[in-house]
Amino acid sequence: MHSAAQTGEVTLTPGSEGDVTLTPPGSAVLEVRELTIALPAGGERATAVSKVSFSVHRGEILCLVGESGSGKSVIAQGIMGLLPPALPVTGGAALLEGEDTTRASPERLRQLRAARMSMIFQEPMTALNPVMRCGEQLDEVLVHHTSLSEPERRAKIIATLQEVLLPDPARMFAAYPHQLSGGQRQRIMIAMALVLDPALLIADEPTTALDVTTQAQILKLIADLQARHGTGVLFITHDFGVVAEIAQRVAVLRLGELVELGAKDEVLKRPRHRYTKMLINAVPRLEPHGRAADTDAPVVLETRDLDKTYVDRAWFGKRRNVAAAKRVNLSVRRGQTLGIVGESGSGKSTVARCIVRLIDPSGGEIHLHGEEIARRSHGDLRPLRRRVQIVFQDPYRSLNPRRTVGEAIMEGPLNYGVPRAEALERARRLLALVRMDAGALERYPHQFSGGQRQRICIARALALEPELLIADEAVSALDVSVQAQVLRLLEEIRTEFDLAMLFITHDLRVAAQVCDHVAVMHQGVVVEYGAAEQIFLQPKHEYTRALFAAAPGRDFAFGRA
């Protein structure tokens, strides 16, 4: 074994292992030393992870932060011995209580998993076996790692379910995963990971797929359990809000290399590396931008008592009405941005899709510049379609894979009789506007990254010179640095074209940055609606307050490093 001084990480990670003031209490549960994991030949780079060293101590939460492609999940799988054969560990070690898991035999790894090291994953919806009862999934851990009798196992499971604060443990024991909510499933996962009281818990983006209120509860649960059991936690996330909420120490990864490692406040407030600085600056602040909105600007869009009810009619079954949106009243003025904020299932996207008339509203009115469009037939709607354009969430599915970028951007103008040469000229101008090379026109969408595709989608939407641009979670799938770029682009476009914008997001930070007005939706109803300043600084409705209280890292001032 080589000593920590030889790791060569000292220059990059000032004040890590050697620094007395930063050494956390307790001994190292996990020590990762110069871990290197190869990528298959012919990829964009040779290694997924290269010479990464850090340690996790007893009773400590270390956050491993990075954007997509940083190799953070690969490290976790490397420690657990779960890497696919295509990604072999080619150097270094991961010492779990002194034992190198990267060289352990499969049988030894099997013994260590769940007993000494456990892992929870991002998607609670898919991480549990859907055809097996939750109780049995917990039970098999005990069956294969202990010699407890059946009643003993059951008692232990019930006790663990109680510890993760699941209501009615006996019912949870007998339930199938699909019968539980996302938060409950993640609690089952946590129970499963901690039932044998392991020394190390690896949490790989455990709250990313959850709504913000559920996320807050799960974060608290992990922190509580960790403190009570003295577990060492390696917490992987891309979200600096979460880091601010839960971390004691932070490690920042970029393209498989560790660029910074230190105590939380140190890294978040005084980042040393340029990349860390950039990332932290890209995190939107949770306070309104304070830009004055012109209250006299003409109203572009107005909805009056907009309703959307889905009717679920099964054979023999009872008719069930599901109200996705109830009596929604909103208006957007020219040059201004209205944000619709809410958790999944709140009806925010339904409202957007009604306004674009991708779905037909069940009731109420939609006025576009005074013209009622909620009940127009699709034929009559055509002349008005160009006035409202939409950008969707998923940049990978928003562009037809078989049409070039040029064709995509020109499609709208050509539909409305713009001559081809002029449409092409417009496409070229728009690409320049979204800061892309004109050479992109001839290429296909699969040749671009997510952020670039989203820019193309924005250019496509702008090609019709709309009055209202709807961004439906348009930056949610992007990494934080790319997100910041796209947000700034949208902001520029709004000012330049004096566009009315409807901005739909689940992310309060993003909303705070771009919105002049905010509507908070909950279960299909707008519970609070007003100027951004007022909503963010003096929320009135109970739900709005709960939402803000749940926002991770709310007390931390980002973007000022």
Add this chain to the structure above:
Amino acid sequence: MTAPETESFESLSVESAAVLRQESAWQRVRRNGAVRFGAVALALLIGIAAAAPWLGTVDPSLFDAGSRDLLPGKTGDITTLEGEIIRHTFFMGSDSYGRDIYSRVVFGTRVSLAVGVCAALVALAFGIVFGLSAGYLRWLDGVLMRIMDGIMAIPAILIAIALIAAWRGSLVTVIVAIAIPEIPRVSRLVRALVLTIREEPYVEAAIALGTPPWKIMLAHILPNTVAPLVVQGTFICASAILVEAILSFLGVGLPPDIPTWGNIMAEGRVQFVEYPHNVFFPGIFLAVTVLAVNILGDGLRDTLDPKMAKRV
């Protein structure tokens, strides 16, 4: 935010640009070993079919009482239509009428390939029309799909047998009878594709861009159904060649005087114990042909339609 930050965003952002190097589907198809093998084998068979008269064959309907049941490689006499008697080497032996198996097998290639390709085209054409109608015209969907369910409930080979029994076997009736039971499968595939693609955000974006429905169908939906349909068509072709041979073999397909692999085997089965070559030679040709088409289909599926490749 200030200007210098812009620079650092662009330069430090780690978003991968490696996607640029992705190759197109067509490049993947050409590099795929299975596709190459299948295509070469198929080209060879098409060559044999086209050049049948010049490959040392005689008219496959010629027979000679003196050359019955010859073993492979033996030489015997054969009488031409003009009454001329010629010496002929029977590479694959002769049947109980004294016909040259080799000539019949080589000419049989024509029938098999014609049936396979035509049946696939007929099934695809009708399947696309029905599938698009069902996927786009919701009122038609219920009725159309119930009828398709009904056709699917009848085992394919029985439909073919029954139809040919009713119509009497000819090349056209055999092709149609084999194609009909395949239509529901193509329809269902097209319908499912239309329903999935319709929900894609790029189609919704096109709606928002004011693209009329017929243009959405042609420009956005149809092109994305081509790959799965090519794959499906290849598999239909393989199965049609098989079914034709089975029908002929059972004596319920093309009339026995037409040289098809199934007919040759049907004639040879009576004397199988003494002269197995009558069954084996056409059997090998049949198996190799179907195998080549199936391998081609597998390769196309793996390269053109990775999602489907995962499913089956």
Add this chain to the structure above:
Amino acid sequence: MYTFLARRLLATIPVLLVVAVLVFLMLRLTPGDPAAILAGDAANTEQIAQIRTGLGLDRPIIVQFGIWAGNLLSGDLGESFYYKQKVTTLIAHRLEPTVSLAALTILIAVAVSVPLGVLAAWRFGSLFDRMLMGFSVIGFSVPVFVLAYILIWLISLKLGWLPVQGYQRLADGFGPWLRHLLLPSITLSVIYIALIARVTRASVLESLGEDYIRTARAKGLPELRVLVRHALANAAVPIVTVIGIGIALLIGGVVVTESVYAIPGLGRLTVDAVLARDFPTIQGVILFFSFVYVGINLLVDLSYVFLDPRIRY
């Protein structure tokens, strides 16, 4: 559960109705006069007319269908032109060999293909996997009757292990029954093995890529349990589905196999009926096979409820 059962049963009615209409039309809307075909080449016009009236063929097609469907509902499939027997009786007599052949085939196929498919998925990309996939393509491509003759030639003629042809009733003893059925069942099961092994491999491969498999491994479970209880259990629905869909394939195979091995079953009856242009028998057998197919797929649908708790109708 009972509403689901009732609903599923009701949903088969339109399918069965469509099948009945199709089968009826298939043989009625033919070029040529069935009465003339039936009467044979030597018959004169009067005889043909007589036959036509006797069979009700002179009435409007819709009336003919009404009568035929009415008889069908009371379990009457009409009388065979050729055998001069009730079609239902004919089917009943030929049922045992076909059911025996089909059952043994499915048994062999499932027992062989599912473990092979799971193993191939587990060792995805290995030599074994590629060999199995290669075998499966060949299995799809070699026609049943060619395979039958190869096996007869090898096993029966050269090695003399099993009888060449024929069928022994189960009532005459299990041993002879099995000896006569083994070769036909193996022959027929090859294509079925190819199909099920492929689907098993694909669906197990898909579930092996799911998050819950990673969870199961992270829990430190033995690989066998991960494979069977987690991967295979989640792959069960497509596997059972393909077994159901494959029944249609099997029925086609039965027709050929019975013909080659001279087994006096329903497949043999179908071919004989077609050669004799015995339309009532053809109709009856096709209807029977189709109804069996619909019935089996109904069972398959019902099994989903037990295989996947998420499926609740």
